Amino acid sequence: MTRTSVLSDQDAGAARSPDAAVRRERAGRLLQQHGALLVLLSLVAFGSVAFDSFATAANLRGIVISSSFLAIIAIGMTFVIISGGIDLSVGSLFVLGGVLAASGSRHGALAALALPLVTCGTIGLVQGLLIARLRMAPFIVTLAGLLGVRGIMLAISDEGATTYLVEDRAFAALGRSEVLGLTWPVLITVVLAVIGVVLLQRTGFGQNVHAIGGNEEAAALMGVPIARTKVLVYLMSGLLAGLAGALNAAWLSSGVTILGIGLELDVIAAVVIGGTLLTGGVGGLTGTMAGVLLLGVIQNLINQAGNLTSAFQQVVSGLFLVLVVVAQRVFSKAQQLG
């Protein structure tokens, strides 16, 4: 009864001004999905006009390369957040991956890649099992992961005193050498992002991730394999964070132990700025990539300005995060009302 009346109200509204309603909804969705891209483009335009040194090929390349590690982690985080969860352990897994890759490089390139991937993947898997099987809160499980993984990293690096250097040539080349004008980390990021988009948009797994984040109970009733999907999502996130750490170690030629503090927040910020809702169910990887680049461009512009410290970047990304989240709330309220 109420349902039909609501429907007829909507029909009446749509009949009265179909164009305006459709246009408004489309504009809202456009801003939600591509807001980060729009801001990114306008910031790049602003940077090109304001600073001579900004729009040079070398500078833009630098932004892309340094953003690629964050981007790889953000791919996994996008899946996690769309599934309605969160992964706070990625910063620690990133550092652990780097240290393991550098120390593994003494035994060849294969060990340098396998060691971080297997370890970080396993940790991600365990977190996923705790979350999916024991139904513990993702926030708490991955918080414990953040602490515990950093502890493991400190334990294998003599409390952070030992910096392992990358000794394998082939592995070091993975960080620096170029294919088709792109360095390997950037190339791998692009490939992973494409695979991620396909997974998220075109496969049953992607549908399941969306369904769980949208409404877990409904998804369970529809027969979505909740536990398996969640375990996979956290496994992916752990693997990607470990891979990003390994590539970063190859790029820096060493496993640096002091990196990664607060990295999880940068990643979450990038994903949210990219239009993925932290409540789950809605989001996409193109937005995330735009969000990562946006943070990179902000940092670069602040460096260009010279007299501003890099701490200023944190202020700006915090402000951005607030703005985006408020905008998301306003739009979702408007959609509910409209």
Added chain:
Amino acid sequence: MAEAVAGTRPGTDRARVLAWAREYGVYVSVLALLLFNVAFTPNFLDAANFRTQLVQVAPIVIVSLGMALMIGTEGIDLSVGSVMALAASMVVLYLGYGAWPAILVALAAGALVGAAGGGLVAYVGVQPIVATLALLVGIRGLANVLVPQLRDFRSPTLITLGSDSVAGIPFVVLIAAVLTAVMTFVVRRTTFGRQIVAIGGNRVASELSGLPVKRLLLSVYVISGVLAAGAGVLATARLQAGDPTSLGLFMELSAITAVVIGGTPLSGGRIRVVGTVMGAMLIQLLQATLIQHDLPRSWAQIVQAVIILAAVYAAGNRGAR
């Protein structure tokens, strides 16, 4: 028949053990650690060592008190560590006007950050974890922009506040104890305390029964901000230096751990103040014990992580974000 009984028994026993662990586990753990240290750690009962432990735990206790209120409302405050850093930079910046004005400005800054987070959560409807995450990032940045590197100072008032004792009890510890007593009273005996617990228990019902939910939430965030700023002031006073880069780093994790270990469920609706203090003591004692027995800091972190997981599992904190 016998098999059926045997089959059900362990289940109920397990539930009972879990319930018991949830209520008293933290007390037992602290007691066990104390006994272990008395038996195996040389000089543990020295007054000096004892005082050091208490002084070090005081800031964690103060921050955790605010966090307990926050989690009681089914919220969470990730910004506390950054607020400590902001308070440190305020103290350094305004010390020229005298110690007390500087302290007041620091506390006011904490209140302001709390109001910002609370406003976003209560009036805009942003999730607590997101709102305070944005503040965590932004406020530490702001503290660093205002005071780019560690800056030391000499202020007699702050030296007194940070390092002096009354009747052998350090001021810092005294303040933490008084705040704990006040918080216990507020939670147990005041309308405000009951209303906060009610919001955490069932927000919709609280709204329908006419509680000023938004204003209450806002005030909880402001209280948490002020307490975190107070902890930042005390830590700064003890260090005799403002250190916005590393002061309060990971404090949100310690505080959340203390609250959860102490028996306050993440899903809100119940607040254990004394349990929270015990939780903070447990973290501190554990780290001190491991370090005094020459186990590295990294092990303390790993053990802490395992304890968080065990405590949350025992507390049956499920499903919540």
